[in-house]
Amino acid sequence: MQCPRGAPAPGSLRGRCKALVPGAGGRYLCPMLATHVHGDATAAPPLLIVHGLFxxxxxWGAVARRLSDSRRVVAVDMRNHADSPWTSTHGYPELAADLAEVIEAEGGRADVLGHSMxxxxxMALALTRPGLVDRLIVADIAPVAYDHTQVGLIHAMRGLDLSAIERRGDADRALAASVEDPSTRAFLLQSLDLRSKPHRWRLNLDTLEAEMPRIMDWPEAIDGQFGGPTLVLAGANSTYIRPEHRDRIKALFPAARFAKIPGAGHWLHAEKPREFEAAVRAFLDLAPSPRP
Structure with missing residues (x-):
């Protein structure tokens, strides 16, 4: 997003243009995404944390705070989620461009950690804008199309009668009729805003449902390679990264190394946070930055 020099950010961007960076034509770049910043700048590149669907x-607050003891950590709300703007599109080229704006506002380079979506x-960012990414950490996802969908969870959230909800426990009991797993319900309910009147989901459910085929897909038009240090971190109990995906990953990320978190599933950072943090920290401490 470009904002005129000295002008307030439009709409939901207001207040976010404190990190303006010079752009072309006498204009300044204003990142579209809302960010949560932890820690202070150090000699290490900042770490950008990118959450998954819903x-x-x-x-990521607890993990981000602990990792910020040695670097600045910037966690984003992706478009159509939480405090970031809602749009009609949600494909990986657009998501990568959003992340590029944040990194440019942070000085033009960062280590990047992304989970699932x-x-x-x-990965799309690293392949299309490799100059912005020092080191890449991919948590429990592969650059492939998946044949399942999360539309059922959208229908469950949309089907909740929010006018009848007074407490989060009410929402959990109502959601249990369509979402059996308690941990999945707890995760979804983190996006339910009970302070707003009327209550609302802090998710653009309409766009996420319409764009679900693109979210589950991988854009084959994105090609090339990212040669920087890459860690592909999987939950040992998850099936999102399979043995047959390794050749595809290595073709796009030839420096990729693989590791698993024992006892963790797809939400490895929530199920085994300390083990996840230790793996990330070890990689960032040991893998040399490609730039001084």
Missing amino acids: GSARN GGKAA
């Missing part, structure tokens, strides 16, 4: 930067967006 998530938010807030989901956020991992695909991070």
Whole structure:
């Protein structure tokens, strides 16, 4: 997004243009995405954290705070999620462009950590704008199309009668009729805003449903390679990264190394946060930055 020099940001961007960076034509770049910043700048590149579908930067608060002891950590709300703007599109080229704006506002380079949908967006960013990415961490996702869908969860959220909800426990009991897994319900309910009147989901359910085929897909038009240090981190109990995906990953990310978190499933950062943090920290501490 471009904002005129000195002008307030439009609409939901107001207040977010504190991190303006010079752009072409005498205009300044204003990142579209809402961010949660932890820690101070150090000699290390900042770490950009990119959440998955139905998530938010807030989901990553504990991990981000702990990792910020040695670097600045910037967690984003992706478009159509939480405090970022709602749009009619939600494909990986657009998500990668959103992330590029944030990194440009942070100085033009960053380490990038993405989970699930956020991992695909991070991979798309690294392949299309490799100069912005120092090191890449992909959490439990591969650059492939998946044959399942999350539309059922959207229908469950949309089917909740929010006017009858007074407490989060009420919402959990009502949602249990269509979402059996308690941890999935707890995750979804983090995006239910009970302070607003009327209550609302902090998710653009209409766009996410319409764009679900693109979210589950991988854009084959994105080609090339990212040669920087790459960690592909999987939950040992998850099936999102399969043995047959390794050749595809190595073709796009030839420096990729693979690791698993024992006892973790797809939400590895929430199920095993300390083990996840240790794996990320070890990679960032040991993998040399490609730039001084």
